[in-house]
Amino acid sequence: MLFVGDDWAEDHHDVEVQDGTGRRLGTARLMEGVEGIAKLHALLARHGGEDLEPEQVVVGIETDRGPWVQALLAAGYQVYAVNPRQAARFKERYATSGAKSDRGDAHALADMVRIDRAQLRPVAGDSEQAQAVKVVARAHQTLIWERTRTFQRLRNTLREYFPGALTAYAGLELTSTDALELLVKAPTPEAAKKLTKPQIIAVLARHRRRDRDQKAAAIQKELREPQLAVAVPVAAAYAAAATAHARLLLALNEQIDALEAEVKTHFLTHPDAEIYLSMPGIGEIVGARVLAEFGDDPTRYASAKARKNYAGTSPVTRASGKVHTVQARYVRNNRLADALQRQAFCALQNSPGARRSYDKQRARDLDYNPALRQVGNRLVGILHGCLRTRTNYDEEAAWAHHGQLPAAA
Incomplete structure (x- = not known):
C-alpha cells in the first residue's frame, strides 16, 4: 500500500508518498494539469513497483471536486476528501506553535489516510448525471444568494435618499424585473414624480401584470407623496449607485431564469428524479x-x-x-x-x-x-x-x- 498526501493550490500540488510504516518514500511539487498528473503516476510507479495495483494507492486531499480529483478517481486510486477542519486539528499534533508549510500539510494528509482513513469519507462515486445536476443546482442557488445580497445593498441605498420607492414598489417586490425597470427609468424622487400613469402601465403590461390600472395608480400616488429631500448633487450620486445595483439585479434575474431551466433539464433526465x-x-x-x-x-x-x-x-x-x-x-x-x-x-x-x-x-x-x-x-x-x-x-x-x-x- 502507498499513502499519498496531496496539498493542493490553484496551480500546483505538493505531494508526499509513504509506505505502510509511515516511512517517507518521496516528495514532489507537481503542476496542475496533464503533465502534473502524469508525473504523479510515474512517482507512484517508481515507489510501488510493477505489481502495484491502483486500489493499493490511497490519496488524501482537501477537496472533492475538480479535474485533478476526477483524474485520481479515473486511475482507480482510493481518494479521501479530508475536511479542512479535520486536517487542521490533526496537524496540531505536529506543531502546537501554529507553524505551517505546504510540505508539512502534505505529510499530515498522508499520515491521516494511513492512520485514520476508517474515520474519513471517501470521495463518492457519483454518476456523471448527478455531477451535472450538482454543478447547475449550486450555480443557480449561488446566484439567488447573490441576488439577495445585491437587493439588500439596493434597499439600504434607497433608504438613505429615496425611501418612497420602497413603499411604492412594495406591491411588485423590488427584486421583480418590472419594479427594477421603473427604478432605472426614474431613480430620483424628482424624476419619479414625473412618471405618468401610461408609462407605468406600459412597463407592467410588458411583464403581464394583472390589475395594471389599479397598480399603476397606487404606484403613482406613492411616488408623488411628499418626503424629506437630500441635496441635488447627493441625490444624483445616490441615484447612480441605485441604478448600478438595479441593473445588476436585472442581469441576475435573467441568468437565474436561464439556469433554472438548465437545472430542471438535467434533473428530469436523472433516473432518481x-x-x-x-x-x-x-x-x-x-x-x-x-x-x-x-x-x-x-x-x-x-x-x-x-x-x-x-x-x-x-x-x-x-x-x-x-x-x-x-x-x-x-x-x-x-x-x-x-x-x-x-x-x-x-x-x-x-x-x-x-x-x-x-x-x-x-x-x-x-x-x-x-x-x-x-x-x-x-x-x-x-x-x-x-x-x-x-x-x-x-x-x-x-x-x-x-x-x-x-x-x-
Whole structure:
C-alpha cells in the first residue's frame, strides 16, 4: 500500500508518498494539469513497483471536486476528501506553535489516510448525471444568494435618499424585473414624480401584470407623496449607485431564469428524479438541490442514520459525567440543510403524516424550527428507504408508525 498526501493550490500540488510504516518514500511539487498528473503516476510507479495495483494507492486531499480529483478517481486510486477542519486539528499534533508549510500539510494528509482513513469519507462515486445536476443546482442557488445580497445593498441605498420607492414598489417586490425597470427609468424622487400613469402601465403590461390600472395608480400616488429631500448633487450620486445595483439585479434575474431551466433539464433526465418528485414538499428545483448534495452513489450511506447525519437533521448528543444534552447539528452541508428545510415546510401542506408529526412535536413544547427539523429528519429517512428499494413515496406506508391516517387522506 502507498499513502499519498496531496496539498493542493490553484496551480500546483505538493505531494508526499509513504509506505505502510509511515516511512517517507518521496516528495514532489507537481503542476496542475496533464503533465502534473502524469508525473504523479510515474512517482507512484517508481515507489510501488510493477505489481502495484491502483486500489493499493490511497490519496488524501482537501477537496472533492475538480479535474485533478476526477483524474485520481479515473486511475482507480482510493481518494479521501479530508475536511479542512479535520486536517487542521490533526496537524496540531505536529506543531502546537501554529507553524505551517505546504510540505508539512502534505505529510499530515498522508499520515491521516494511513492512520485514520476508517474515520474519513471517501470521495463518492457519483454518476456523471448527478455531477451535472450538482454543478447547475449550486450555480443557480449561488446566484439567488447573490441576488439577495445585491437587493439588500439596493434597499439600504434607497433608504438613505429615496425611501418612497420602497413603499411604492412594495406591491411588485423590488427584486421583480418590472419594479427594477421603473427604478432605472426614474431613480430620483424628482424624476419619479414625473412618471405618468401610461408609462407605468406600459412597463407592467410588458411583464403581464394583472390589475395594471389599479397598480399603476397606487404606484403613482406613492411616488408623488411628499418626503424629506437630500441635496441635488447627493441625490444624483445616490441615484447612480441605485441604478448600478438595479441593473445588476436585472442581469441576475435573467441568468437565474436561464439556469433554472438548465437545472430542471438535467434533473428530469436523472433516473432518481421520479423517486425524488414523489416525496412530499419536493419540486424540481428543491429535488435537484437535494439530489445534488446527497449524490447518487448507492454505497455512500450505509444506513438511514448515516444519511441523516450527513444531512444535519439528526441531533448531536453531548454527554460528560452528569451532563447530558441533545443539540441541533450545526456543522453540516448548509446547501442541503436549506433544501431540506424548504421540503419539510412544504410537506406540512400536502402530507397528513408530516403535519401530524409536526403537531405532535409542537405539543411537546418544541419551537417551530426544532419541530420542523424533526419532520425533515423523518423525511430524509423515508427518502433513504425509497432510494434503497427503488420505490416511490407512499403516504400510508411512510407514516404507519404514527397511527391510522384520517379518512380524508
